[in-house]
Amino acid sequence: MEALISQFTFLSNQACQDKGFDPYAIEDLMKLFEIEAYKSWAAVELEQEREVEEAEITMQKAEDYLDSAMEDAMDEFRMFEEEMVRIEKEEYGGLVETAEKARKMGKFMEKAATFASNKYIEAAMNSASASMKAAFKGVSNRVHPS
Template sequence: MESLLSQFTILSNQALQDKNFDPSTVEDLMKLFEIEAYKSWAAMELQHQNEVKEAEVAMQQAEDYLDSVMESAMDEFRRFEEEMERMAKTELNSLVETAEGARRMGNFMEKAATIASKRYIEAALNSATASMKSAWKGLSTNKVHPS
C-alpha cells in the first residue's frame, strides 16, 4: 500500500508539472488501490473467520471441560448419596435391632413379673391358708379341752 501511495505522489507531481499528462494513468493506479483494498479486506475477513473458528474451538473445549467437571461432580454426589443411604440403612438396622432387643427384654421382664406376682399370690394364699388352719386347730383344741 505504501508503494502505491508513493507512486500516487509521483503521478500527482507529474500531473501538476506535465501538461501532456494522461489522466488514465491515475485511473489505473486507482484500480490498483481498489484491488489492494479488496485484498486487505479479504485478508481481514479470513483472519476474522479464523478467529471465530478458534473462538468456537475454545468454546467447545470449555463446554467439554464443564461437562466433564459436572459429570465428575455428579458421580461424586451419587457416590456420596449411596454412602449416606448405606450408612442410614445401617443405622436404621441398628436401631431396629436395639428396639427388638428392648421389646424382647420387656416381654421377658413382663413374664418374669407375672411369674413373680403369681408366686407371691400363691405364697400369700399358702400363708393365709396355713394361718387359717392353725387358727382352726387352735379353736378346735380349745373346744375339746375347756380350761
Template structure:
C-alpha cells in the same frame, strides 16, 4: 499500499508539471489501489473468520470442561446421597434391633414377673392353707389359746 501511495504522489506531481501527461496512468494506478484494497479486505475477512473459528473452538472446549465438571459434581452428589442413604439404613436397622431386643427383654421380664407373682400367690395360699389347717387342728383338739 505505501508503495502505491508514493507512486500516486509521484504521478500527481508529474501530472501537474507535464502537460503531456497521460491520465490513463493514474487510472491504472487507481485499479491497483482497488485490487490492493480488495486484497486487504479479503485478508481481514480471512483473519476474522480464523479468529471466529478459534473463539468457537475455545467456547466448545469451555462447554466440554463445564459439562465434565457438572458430571463430576453430580457423580460426587450421587455418591454422597448413596452413602447418606446407607448410613440412614444402618441407623434405622440398629434402632430396630435395639427396639426388638428391648421388646424381647420386656417379654422376658413380664414372664418372669408373672411366674414370680404366681409363685408368690401359691406361697401365700400355701401359707394361708397351712395356717388354717393349724388353726383347725387347734380348734378340733380343743386347745384354743386365748389371745
C-alpha cells in the same frame, strides 16, 4: 499500499506540473487502490474467521473440560450417595435388631413379672390360709365343751 501512495504522489505532482497529463493514469491507480483495499479486507476477514475458529476450538475444549468435571462430580456424588445408603441400611438393620431384642426382653420381663406376681399372690393366700387355720385352731382350743 505504500508503493501505491508513492505512485499517487508522483502522479499528483506530475498532474500539477504537466498540462498534457492524462487523467486516466490516476484512474488506473485508483483501481489499484480499490484492489488493494479488497485484498486488505479479504485478509482481515480471513484473520477474523481464523480467530473465530480458534475461539470455537477453545470454547469446545472448555465445554469438554466442564463436561468432564461435571461427570466426575456426578460420579463422586453417586458413590457418596451409595455409601450413605449402605450406611443407612446398616444403621436401620442395627436399630431393627435392637428393637427386636428390646421387644423380646420386654415380653420376657412381662412373663417374669406375671409369674412373680402369681407366686406372690399364691404365697399371700397360703400365708393368709395358714394364719386363718392357726387362728381357728387357737380359737377352738380355748372353747370349753361345757
